[in-house]
Amino acid sequence: MSGSPEELREIAVVALTEAGASLAQRIADALPGARIHGLARRVADAGIAFDNTIEHLAGLFRAGHPIVGVCASGILIRALAPHLSDKRGEPPVIAVSPDGKSVVPLLGGHAGANALAGNIAALTGGHAALTTAGENIFRIALDEPPSGWSLANPETAKPVMADLLAGRAPIVVVEAGEPDWLSRLPTDTEGTRMVRITDRTIAPAPDELVIHPPTLAVGIGCERGCPPGEVETLVADTLAAHGLATASVALVASIDLKMDEPAILEAARNLARPARFFDAKRLEAETPRLANPSELVFREVGTHGVAEAAALAACGPDGILVAPKRKSARATCAVARGPGLDPDIIGTARGELTIVGTGPGDAAHRTPVTDAAIARAEHLVGYGPYLDLLGGAARGKTRHDFELGAETERCRHALTLAGEGRRVALVSSGDPGVFAMASLAFELIDRVEDPVWSRIAITVEPGISAMQLAAARAGAPLGHDFCAISLSDLLTPWPAIEGRLKAAATADFVVALYNPASRRRRHQLETACDILRAARPTDTPVVVARNLARPGEAVSIVTLSELDPDSIDMLTIVIVGNSQSRMMHRAGRAWAFTPRGYATGKDSKPGP
DSSP states (O other): OOSOTTTOOOEEEEESSHHHHHHHHHHHHHSTTEEEEEETTTOSSOSEEESOHHHHHHHHHHTTOOEEEESOHHHHHHHHGGGOOOTTTOOOEEEEOTTSSEEEEEEOGGGTHHHHHHHHHHHHTOEEOOOOHHHHHHSOOTTSOOTTOEESSGGGHHHHHHHHHTTOOOEEEESSSOOGGGTTSOOOTTOSSEEEEOSBOOOOOTTEEEEEOSOEEEEEEEOTTOOHHHHHHHHHHHHHHTTBOGGGEEEEEEEGGGTTOHHHHHHHHHHTOOEEEEOHHHHHTTGGGOSSOOHHHHHHHSSSOSHHHHHHHHHOTTOEEEEEEEEOSSEEEEEEEOSSOOGGGSSEEOOEEEEEEOBSSSGGGSOHHHHHHHHHOSEEEEEHHHHHTTGGGGTTSEEEEEOTTOHHHHHHHHHHHHHTTOEEEEEESBOTTSSSHHHHHHHHHHHSOOHHHHTSEEEEEOOOOHHHHHHHHHEETTSSSEEEEEOOOSSSOHHHHHHHHHHHHHHTOEEEEESOOOSSOOHHHHHHHHHHHTTSOTTOEEEEEESTTSTTOEEEEEETTTOOGGGOOTTEEEEEOOTTOEEEEETTEEEEEOOSSOOOSSOOSOOO
16 A cells, blocks of 8 residues: 555454454554454454444445455455445455455455455465456556555556556656566567656656656755744745655655654645654764755754755665755755655654553443554553553553553653654553543653653543443433542642542532542541531432453442442542432432432422
8 A cells, every 4th residue: 555654544454253353363463553353242352342243344444444354255245335436545455264265355456455465365374366467467566556656647557557468568767766566567668658767747648657756855944933834835846946746755854853843744744744853963964965054054953954964864875965955934945865765764753652541441441542542552651450451452562561650650661762753652541631641741741851752742542531431330420510539649648638528528519539548548538438428418329330341340329328438449439429419220220310400499309
């Protein structure tokens, strides 16, 4: 599939049986960015579980995810046939027999399915049943160039391949790049059609297929706060002035001081190419090759050039400057050409730290956006048992396990990894912004003046909190105003916690009590119960939820007078209703809820 790694959709490896799941796991482990999707009632440990096979497959297909189904091809055909429309826009779909012997690309043969099928067959020792003529005869597909390569006029690929099948080879002209993937293509200096490999902008002749190789590095320098539109225009003007094809741009490059510069990051996004960065020492080594060295730039950032030096550094020792520095009011741009550029091994990427909440426990309570963040990450940092709860989603990742209580060390380690240009997920249970890792990470960044940390791309992906799931299990106790209070006094002085409890009791909030008790910390919960009992009726419902979404889950509803602090531990969350909260019994079980509005009249709470 063409495109940069940042653009590719996650591959869904679908297993419908437990027997097929082991093969699916082998395939997923071998494919970057792949995840197992398992039929819930048959596959025990899948990254993503589903109940309706047809609906799930159709949803993946419509969202553009490549699909590898370890199942009968007929299942995939029946699920996807109603959704077929434009073959150019459809993702690859591959059927793999449960024994791995047959690997059949059903859709998207020239959109990556054939290559993907070949990789899977090599893994399983099976046979890739390719039915497209070009692959069968020449083992190449002109309309499926490697990643980074693109066709200027893809409609011409088909007649060129048709001529090849008829024994008429084209003229091949290589002006840029190293098209090793075309080495099996027959050529004829007298051919009636031409295949031209060029990184220049040209208008193809009627019988000419133009292929753009990834040979250009765009170097950018700019002032802090430069408008993104200015850089975008400068890049476009620089490429146009030298007749260079935008499609041949492999990456955008700059100095590492600009890792967080919006204008440069936006330029990379507009080009749909990755941004890569170099330190001043590496850029200064390019000074002998610069066309426009600057003493002023050297005094400012420690290198005699940024735009030209970054472009040349990206292209390596064989690179040449094809567009010298061009200036706008607040930015500079230059372009260098290299023989074939792979951004994955060039410079340093901007580090990414995603702080994710994985919900209370099982995979069913993780959100899709959290799963996507975990799939994208190279490194997982967290409390060991929380990482264990990820199950198959953690396979293929580098784990960094920490003990309970080492929260600050976890955050520092995650920030350090991201500062090195890695993709990192800092994993919390529940929601990372509720008594978890997100606030600590931001506190560290704010407190520690580390410029590397400041350049990291940070996102926070919410999770289902313990109080949300506990409330859902019990009914709707959080139906009106509520608050959450942690009873742990490790980081917060007890007098402050006690003051908040009294304020919540006086204000008649529903109260979710986190970290209610541990083996050595018992009096806090007892005090909290005394404060709340003094402020609301003794029959106020209390939800006691332990081991939510984990083995041994237990949820009960008792009254405030019945609540026994000795039965509570750190695996428990307690939700205490307000003066309006009610308990009811229906269909043999108890429910707790808090009305959305306060009742009017003398008696606000109806009788049983």
